[in-house]
Amino acid sequence: MGDAAVSIGTAPSEITLENIVRHPEGRQILTCIQCGLCAGTCPYGEVMAYPPRRIIGMLRAGMLEKVFTSDSLLACVACYSCMAKCPRNIQLTEVLLPLVKEQVFLRLSQLPTELHKALENTLRYGNPMAESPRKRAAWVKTAGVPIRILAEDPRPVDVLWFVECQNSYHPRGQDISRATARIFCALGVDFAILGNEEKCAGECARLLGETGLFDTLMDYNMAVFSKYQFKRIVTSGAHAYDAFKYQYPDGFRYGVEHTTPFLSKYVDSLKPRLTRKLGYSVTYHDSCCLGRHNGFYEEPRLLLRTIPGVKLLEMPHNRINALCCGGGGGGMWLDTYYKAKGYERLSERRVKEAVKTGADVIATSCPYEISRFEDALKVLGFDKKMAVKDVTELLSEAMEG
């Protein structure tokens, strides 16, 4: 658990190779052997002016300004591929790239509009979609099961379920939330949510270089957490999971889990409840945060295999090699920007691979993936062939009554 939002200062004159290297994470760049595995595995490696390998090379050569004034890093979707493959274990995605991106961010004369709006909205409304914070828990009324909101009932609770932005506001995200709530109730999990007090965890902003926004959200979230008593946080947000686990301060005394691995521990209780046979063939898409970053490859598969009638098919790029949906690190709000530059949409790249497996369903575990893959299926004309469902949706579907 490193320092929250490692930052090397905002004034250009403060950034030198010396003070980059003075940070333990920054010093790691001295160990880079320039093997190029990072650039080779990067999904946008071939379109970046400066992929990770070159960035490290340029930093070491003292060419800081050249790196910081290039918009090459806007093409980084924070997929953890480079970090997972680096033979030197350089904390690329988690530390070095955000550190560099913070400087890039300060120098950008203009942000792509969609990204600009998403960041402003996140600061102002606690979510990137410009939805009112007072509507964040509106979906609860349609959940069909009782859901405790801590502001209304502040008694101590076992699990604080951090729902996340997409899963609170987006119609498909709300489907996931309803499914999750239903499963929690069926399993007798003692849980509550923050409701309208919940705000974005800000991890994608941090990965993009907007550390100020991350810090502001973190300050807010820490203050809200301290109001209530709970043992652990379980979140549906894969990026939120990373924020709490790796970035929040050392004083963060709660255990953190993501819903998918959390539920995988309940397989024995779940199995008898999964009585409806689904009859789908399913291919599981490993999300970057859960998979490459945290190694939760088998847990979602275990859950899927527990569902009767589900046949599991693997895509060629699975587990550590999975292809990112393109939503991380700001990518969620840069589709138009990438398109204008002629980059292939990563969600489309992945969906093509998924369709080739012949599966009926792509199963997902990160909130961004649902809308990105559904969109890609429509654009490519495969939306009648294949559906996208979150793992929790499939579990809920198999749970009768």
Added chain:
Amino acid sequence: MAAEFWVVVEHWRNRVAEITYEALALGREVADQLGVPLRAVLLGHNVKQMAQSLGKADNLLYVDHPLLSEVVAETNADALAQLVKERKPCGVIVPLTNVSLGVGTLLAARLRLPVVNFCKDLKVVDGKVHAKSVLYGGKMESIVTADAEPAIFGLWPGARKAESGRVDQSPPVEELAVTLREPPIRLERYIEPEAGDVDISQREVLVAVGRGIQGRENLELAETLAKDLSGAVCGSRPVIDQGWMPLSRQVGKSGMTVKPKLYLALGISGAPEHTEGMKDSALIVAVNTDPGAPIFNIAHYGIVADVLEVLPALHEAIESKKGVGSHAA
């Protein structure tokens, strides 16, 4: 001599604007309810013939001056101020449009009179004019009265049907002179919009196409309709992705946010990523083959039909409506 209720005529590029007729229709009602004459006030240069369609008013004040050939807010306000001071009407409607913006406020400021903006309706209650004004982008409406007379009512388009305010007969015309100084503001020239050079966020009417348009070859139908309505064509992301339209025409999360007076959503399903960019449009009309399309939840009017079949029928209907005599502004 009783006070009169006035309507300031807006005209632009040699045409009387639609809003003038709307204002006259409304002014007629107010004047009748107050029991006073309705007077149209026409400021301009060599535009006396415009009186010919202003017969809804009982009489007309015409001021001809070279400095009034184009609307410059302070010049027009100064002219009106002189007229108002001399004639003391009991109320004045001034159109609130791009052309006339600022005239009403400056007139009110010069004479220390009240101004009520964003009026969508006026009615008389116990001998006093009550204005209904729209606030906060349409989220609220207020009933407003003024503390002094005459009040200046800044009128928004759409208060009444223009055809009910147009009478093709000249009212009696009285010419008056005013003294005007040359303002330190001069219109040099007009710049016409180029074909691709459209800022859709500034357009009042948008014809939006989605996947339902099916092919690039069908865009022409949308273009025709846009022309009929003096609007512009725009699209949801899939249409732009296909390359049928430039990026500048994209509406939604990844494109522009627009709030036109009319948003015609053709073959657009209404996914949140799109509606985010247009949900605050004043009037949303949606056409889609799917009765369950989410666009119908935010549209004001909906038609379940194939876009390709409705468009030609709509074009024909508009053409025949236009034949009955209302101009586009």
Added chain:
Amino acid sequence: MNILVALRMVPDIVEELEVAPDGRGLDLEFARMVLSESDDHALEQALILKERHGGKVTVLALDAPELDDVLFTALAKGADRAIKITGAGEGVMTREAAHILARVISNEPGLLPADLILSGTQAFDDLDGLIAPLLADELGLPFLGIVTNLDPDLSAGKARTVKEYPGGVRGEFEVALPAVFGIQAAEKPPRYVPVAKVRAVMKSQKIESGPAPAMEEVGLSMIQVLEMTKPEVSGHAVMLEGSFQQVSRELCGILVERGLL
């Protein structure tokens, strides 16, 4: 170049707006305030002109909730001075606000003579008048609104500006300076400023704060709001039925009614 920008906070319509218990105004308990959209453009245009021609940008605003964030953000974007005018009270309407701003502009050292005074062309609660022409009237300056392009030439004492007309038509004007402009859109969309920069500015710079001058006259707005209500909204579209010809005719009728045809 000395540029003044008048900013105004308005209710944020992302939040559900409610009518106050007295039925005459907004319930401000849950209403949040946000910078009026075209004021943001006015600020951006001022900053672009400062970057191009050098000079100073001063922002002024009447106190309102969340104003401090807006002023610090303006400073972080490159404004030189931020002046907050306190004590005018809640619910000050545009006419009174313009009068207060004009008095402060006239009396506060270093503000006049200004070359350009900018504000947004219109705020959606400008019920009793528009700020830009009101300021122009009070300060005895020329005014032009709905401006999308502003190109000052100080040595010649004038600016080339572009105003928007209906149907995508634009008009090119020459305006003698100093003048007041109502900005519709800046040359480029308002810039983003990283939160870290705003936080840094909150520590290193100050907002100047001063009381509104005592009003020598009251009741400047001269209007009364008798009632405020939400317009009627249905949750679903009214569906038009019938043959293509029938629905088309019906739709035409609706468009005519709304003044769109």
